[in-house]
Amino acid sequence: MIVAVIAAAVLLTVAALLALVRVERGPSMLDRAVALDALTITLVGAIAVEAIWSRRTETIPILVALSMVGFVGSVTMARFAAKEPESEGAPHSREEVAAQARAADVPRGEQRGGPRGAETDDEGSTDR
Amino acid sequence: MTHVEPGLWTTIADVVAAVCLLAGAFLTLGAGVGLTRFPSLLARMHTVTKPQVLGLVLMLTALALRVRSWSAIAMLVLVVAFQLVTSPVAAHMVGRAGFRTGKVDPDDLRPNEFGEPD
Amino acid sequence: MSLHPRRRPVRLLRRLGSQWHALALLTIVWVLLWGDLTWANVLAGAAIASVVVIMFPLPAITMQGTVRPGRALVLVGRFVADLFVASFEVAWSAIKPGPTPHGAIVAVRLRNPEDAYLTITAVMSSLVPGSLVVEARRSTGVVYLHVLDIDAYGGPEAVRRDTLALEERVLRAFASDAVLARCGLAPEDAAAALDAARPGEGDAR
Numbered sequence: 414m415i416v417a418v419i420a421a422a423v424l425l426t427v428a429a430l431l432a433l434v435r436v437e438r439g440p441s442m443l444d445r446a447v448a449l450d451a452l453t454i455t456l457v458g459a460i461a462v463e464a465i466w467s468r469r470t471e472t473i474p475i476l477v478a479l480s481m482v483g484f485v486g487s488v489t490m491a492r493f494a495a496k497e498p499e500s501e502g503a504p505h506s507r508e509e510v511a512a513q514a515r516a517a518d519v520p521r522g523e524q525r526g527g528p529r530g531a532e533t534d535d536e537g538s539t540d541r
Numbered sequence: 542m543t544h545v546e547p548g549l550w551t552t553i554a555d556v557v558a559a560v561c562l563l564a565g566a567f568l569t570l571g572a573g574v575g576l577t578r579f580p581s582l583l584a585r586m587h588t589v590t591k592p593q594v595l596g597l598v599l600m601l602t603a604l605a606l607r608v609r610s611w612s613a614i615a616m617l618v619l620v621v622a623f624q625l626v627t628s629p630v631a632a633h634m635v636g637r638a639g640f641r642t643g644k645v646d647p648d649d650l651r652p653n654e655f656g657e658p659d
Numbered sequence: 660m661s662l663h664p665r666r667r668p669v670r671l672l673r674r675l676g677s678q679w680h681a682l683a684l685l686t687i688v689w690v691l692l693w694g695d696l697t698w699a700n701v702l703a704g705a706a707i708a709s710v711v712v713i714m715f716p717l718p719a720i721t722m723q724g725t726v727r728p729g730r731a732l733v734l735v736g737r738f739v740a741d742l743f744v745a746s747f748e749v750a751w752s753a754i755k756p757g758p759t760p761h762g763a764i765v766a767v768r769l770r771n772p773e774d775a776y777l778t779i780t781a782v783m784s785s786l787v788p789g790s791l792v793v794e795a796r797r798s799t800g801v802v803y804l805h806v807l808d809i810d811a812y813g814g815p816e817a818v819r820r821d822t823l824a825l826e827e828r829v830l831r832a833f834a835s836d837a838v839l840a841r842c843g844l845a846p847e848d849a850a851a852a853l854d855a856a857r858p859g860e861g862d863a864r
Contacts, residue, residue, distance in 0.1 A: 414559055417559035417563055420563060421562045424567060428570045429573070435585070447576070455569055458569055458600045461603075462562065464604055465562060465604050470608050470610060473613050473616045477620055484630065487635050491631075491634035491637070567750070568750050572750065578753055583805045584760070584762055584807055588749055588750075588753055590785055591746045592750040611695070612694025612695050616692065619688065619691045633781070636792075637794055
C-alpha cells in the first residue's frame, strides 16, 4: 500500500504543478479559472490519498465542502469574463459576430418554455 | 480513525484500493498534462471534465474500500454526485463564455458548424 | 390578501406538495451529509428542505415521464463504461507525444427539446463521448458540441450518431410512451421484442 500511496502522491504533485503552470501562463481569466478548478479537484484527491494512507474519516467532510464549492469560482468567472477588455483574447471573428447577432435577434415571444425562458435561453444579454 | 480487522477480505480490498488509487492518480496526471499541453481553451476543458472527474471518483472508491464505514461512504457518494453534476455545468459555462467572447480561435475548429443555418 | 386570509398557507403547502421530489432529494443529501440514518436527521433534513423549497422557489420542471428501471440501468451502465473509455482516451491523448489533436464543433439536433431531457442528455454527453457542450438552444433543441479529436472520432456524423444514441437511451429510460412515439422511436414493447430478436443490436453504437 505504501508504494501505491507514494506513487499516487507523486503523480498528484506533478498534476498540481502542471495546473499551476497553466494558472501562471493564462492567457485569459477563463484559462486560469479552469486551471484553478483542476487544482481544487487535485487537492481533494490529495486529501483523499492522505485519508487512504491513515484510514482516517475525519477529513472526509473537507472533501465534501471542497467539491461543493470548487466549481463556484469558475462559474462566477465565466459569468463576468465578458467584462474583460476585448483585446485580451482573439479578435472578433465572423462567426462570433454572427452568433451575437443571432442571439440578439431572437424575439422574446418566440422562446419556448415558462417563466425561466428569458433568463436561461438568452444569457448573452447579461454577459455583454 | 477507523479500526479494520485484518483478514483475507481486508487484503483483497486493499489491493483493489491500491489499483483504483493508482489509476485515479494517473488520470489526474493526464488531466494536468493536458491542461498544460493542449493549445486551446476548449481542448483544455475536456481534460478538466473527463479524466479529472473519473480520477477523483477512482481515488474516492479507494478511500471507501480502505475505511469501510457507512457514514464515510455516504459522504463520499455525495462528493461523487456533486462532481458528476457540477463539473459539466462549470465546463459548459466556461466554454460558452470563452466562445462568446472570442477567446477561441474559430479557424482552429474544422468543421465549425456553429452559426450555420439549422 | 386580506380577503383571502387562508390562501398563503394553502399555496405554500401546495408548493411543497408539487415539489416533493426536490424535498426528498434535499433530505437525502442532508442525511448523507451527516452520514447516519436517524429520525432526528431525517426530520431536520425535511425541515431544512422545506425552508429551502419555500425560500428559493424554482419553476416546476415539466417532465411527465415514467422511470423504466431496466432502461435506466442500461443508461447508467453504458454511462459508466463510456466514462472510463472517454477518460482514458483523453488522458492518453494528453500524454502521448506528437501533435495535439484537432478539435471541431458539431451541431446536433436532438429529437426532443424538452428541458429535462435536453439537460440530462447535455450533461451526460459533456462527461461521456469525447465532447463538450458549448451552446444549447432550447428553442430548437440544437446542442453545439466541441469534440476534442474529430479525426479519431470519425467525423461529425459519428458525433451526431453517438449523441442521438445517448438521447435515445435517456428517452427510453425516462420518457413516456407518447413522447417516444412523437420522437419517432418505437414504443417500449416493440423495442423489447426487437432487442430480443437481435441481441446486442439495440444498444450498440
